[in-house]
Amino acid sequence: GDSVTQMEGPVTLSEEAFLTINCTYTATGYPSLFWYVQYPGEGLQLLLKATKADDKGSNKGFEATYRKETTSFHLEKGSVQVSDSAVYFCALRDPDTGNQFYFGTGTSLTVIP
């Protein structure tokens, strides 16, 4: 079945450090891929998405490229800020299995000044 595997956390970085959070997926069809972010005490917000292979999603300095050959969608940011501290979830939506989203377990990021 469909699933998403995310890098285990928590991750602690100093401000301005480079961030990578790994995400790989298993899907029966051709899924759309998403990164959601959950700030403390808030609901999930879409960070970026990619709908087909080789697409790059980007937002707020974050980027992720849909790699079909490696079934991956790694999240990267060149210089993190304290305000990026949150939990990040990788997710997929596979049209072959309906409309549900499959989420990873989340990666907690803390950025220290």
Add this chain to the structure above:
Amino acid sequence: DAGVTQSPTHLIKTRGQQVTLRCSPKSGHDTVSWYQQALGQGPQFIFQYYEEEERQRGNFPDRFSGHQFPNYSSELNVNALLLGDSALYLCASSFRGEYTGELFFGEGSRLTVL
């Protein structure tokens, strides 16, 4: 433009009781999905409603049921509560016509079962 709103934000129940959670979707959205997020885990799909019918269901027992109203708002009902039902329940809305569209989430209802 109001986003997804959920109520109540927090509630405490005891084992065996029943609970109803409510959700109003984002303006313009016609589809509501419910997810359960246990502590330290990612959201798990419960079910989805469109045109007042359950269209898809995840791996949850029949104790979990729902409803969608003509104004697209929705309720999630859980009967015979178990300790393991303690979680954050998230409502998400979308527009069915947007095939690859994102989900818009509410802030959730935190249920504690004692």
